[in-house]
Amino acid sequence: MVDIMGFYQNLRLVYRKMPELMKERMIAWRKGETVSKVERPTRLDKARMLGYKSKSGFVIARVRIKKGGSKRVKPRMGRSPSKSGRFFNPRKSARWIAEEKASDVFRNMEVLNSYFVCKDGKHEWFEVILIDPENPSIKADKDLSRVASQRGRAERGLTAAAHKTDRRKL
Numbered sequence: 001m002v003d004i005m006g007f008y009q010n011l012r013l014v015y016r017k018m019p020e021l022m023k024e025r026m027i028a029w030r031k032g033e034t035v036s037k038v039e040r041p042t043r044l045d046k047a048r049m050l051g052y053k054s055k056s057g058f059v060i061a062r063v064r065i066k067k068g069g070s071k072r073v074k075p076r077m078g079r080s081p082s083k084s085g086r087f088f089n090p091r092k093s094a095r096w097i098a099e100e101k102a103s104d105v106f107r108n109m110e111v112l113n114s115y116f117v118c119k120d121g122k123h124e125w126f127e128v129i130l131i132d133p134e135n136p137s138i139k140a141d142k143d144l145s146r147v148a149s150q151r152g153r154a155e156r157g158l159t160a161a162a163h164k165t166d167r168r169k170l
Helices: 007-016 019-031 044-049 094-105 136-140 142-148 160-164
Strands: 035-038 058-066 110-119 123-131
Touching: 007 044, 019 058, 019 110, 019 123, 035 094, 058 094, 094 110, 094 123, 094 160, 110 142, 110 160, 123 142, 136 142
Parallel strands: none
Antiparallel strands: 035 058, 058 123, 110 123
16 A cells, blocks of 8 residues: 655655754754744744744744753842842743744744654754735735734743743742
8 A cells, every 4th residue: 555645744754854954953953042033934834833834923933941940049148038039030931931932932923832853962953934914925824923912922922932831830
């Protein structure tokens, strides 16, 4: 029996079987900026699954996040209480933090969704799908205009990355 897969299923398989291509890309991405605008998605299958359309009003931003926990500044003067540890967990997923960083850089856009691209020993890369709420093609689309009207989605925890984070720990 012949197994006939769709275009996006084949794309997913190609993405998994080409780690050397991703290694070359990561070398270039490390030297670039933390948040950069991308012409087209790296993982088209995942972007389309999450709502990306190739029309005006959509922007893809690649965000680099440092792996590991955060570190507080050491107090210089005064007493240091026993509970004031220097290392802490931000209690947000790296994907949620990536969405917030992209939202800070592209202030006139709203975060639609995001997805994981790759990681190495120091960094993780995510691609964030942003929409322009003032674009006529976005205003004409019922679903997207509803999402675009929610200002500050990433900061208020209205995206999928925030919903998947365990809220009981907050």
